[in-house]
Amino acid sequence: MARSVGSSARKIVGTVSVAAILLAVSGCGLLGGDAEEASGSTTPGQVEKAGIKLGLLPIIDVAPVHIAIERGYFEDEGLKVEPITIQGGAAAIPGLVSGDLDMTFGNFVSFFNAQAKDTAKDVGGLRLIMDGYQAKPEMFLVLAKAGSRIKSPRDLAGKTLGINTTRNIAELTFRASLEANNVDPNRVTFKEVPLPDMEAAVENNVVDAAFSSEPFITRAQRNSGQIAVLDAASGPTDGIPIAGYGTTGKFLQDNPKTVAAFQRALVKGQRDAGDHALVRQLLTEYAKVDKETAALVHFGEFPTTLDATRLQRVAALMRTYGLLETDFDVKPMLVPVPED
Structure with missing residues (x-):
């Protein structure tokens, strides 16, 4: 059982459909040399x-x-x-710095933002060890209560939106999608709500709408009939890298064979995730999703490589929407993935 650190819908005849949610860089610091040197041996041992x-x-x-x-x-x-259960990528970074976590899944925005601020400077910075998930339409949705006056992106202006953590991939894609729909993203107020609690926050009027990901989108649509008012994984954000796995420079320096072993094992898992039936089955276990909901979730892509050009797109959008104050090069943070 996982421990914890820190703290509808588009209607389709006969059923309710669904949709589908860092680490960052390192500095020289404790690492020295380039990423290939730091990653150590890539052979099993x-x-x-x-x-x-x-x-x-x-x-x-x-x-x-x-x-x-x-x-x-x-x-x-x-x-x-x-x-170990986390609330979001930003919330996981203190766990990496303190050593409560050795590695973490997290969205790229949070990791790039933390690295730009030298949040993990004392532990050699943050290093990316695997790409994790890439956006496809209908896997990031803003949901509102059934019967709500919020029915389109323009209705979100002046409203409070639930988001798992601020200054993350959700905020970035939301801002870009709003602007693409001719809505000023600065007219929305964000309120942090854990992903499993988004449905209840909307139903209880804690927030006017909520930014959600799978399997929580499908669950909210099936259970409460919540409606989708914005697809934040389309248009300017279609295909954008969402999140990955990372560690600190210090952990990488001290444990290069461990990191390489983790990468080799996870690449196999990423490849196998192309079997959506297998993923749906596992969702009923680790995410406690009922079989009916799991059968409806929409998927993104599961990459098996770390591509600097693809990830740089995230940093460029962050700069455009004010989540980075200066230009940011993602390449120094990448730890090469060992080949089979």
Whole structure:
């Protein structure tokens, strides 16, 4: 069982349809040299640290980790992964810095933002070790209560929106999508709400609408009939990288074989996640989603490489929408993924 750190719908005849949600860079600091040197050996061997505390969200994006656990890919590499529940990428970064987490899943916006602010400077900065999830239309939706006066993007102006953490990929894609719909994103107020609580926050009028991801989109649509008013994974954000896995420069320096072993195992999980039937089955376990909901969720893409050009697109959008104050180069943060 995962521990914890820190703290409808578009209607289709006969059923309710669904839709579908960092780490960042490193500095020179404790690492020295380039990323390939820092990553150490890429051949199987005894790892420096077998037990890995891994920050995860109960969302579809992290299905590859659970696949790798279930199929013994981590075990084959000499690793035992302990999933630890986090609220979001930004919330996980203090856990990395303190050592409560060895690695974490998180959205790229939060990781780039933290690295730009030198949040993890004392532990060698933040390093990206695997791309995790890439956007496709209908996997990021802003949902409002059934019968709400909010029916389109323009109706969101002046409203309060639930978001799992601010200054993250949700805020970035939301701002870009609003502007694409001729709505000033600065006219929306954000209120932080954990993803599992989004549906209730909308139903209880804690927020006017909520930015959600799978499987919580489908659950809210099926349970409460919530309606989609904005697809934030379309238009300017279609195909944008969402989130990945990372660690600190210090952990990488001290445990290069461990990181390489984790990467090899997770690549297999990412590939296997192309079997959507398998992912739907696992959602009923780690995300506690009923089978009916799991059968309806929409998927993004599960990349198996770290591509600097693709990830730079996130940093460019962050600069455009004020989530970064200066231009930011993502390349120094990438830890090469070992080849099979």
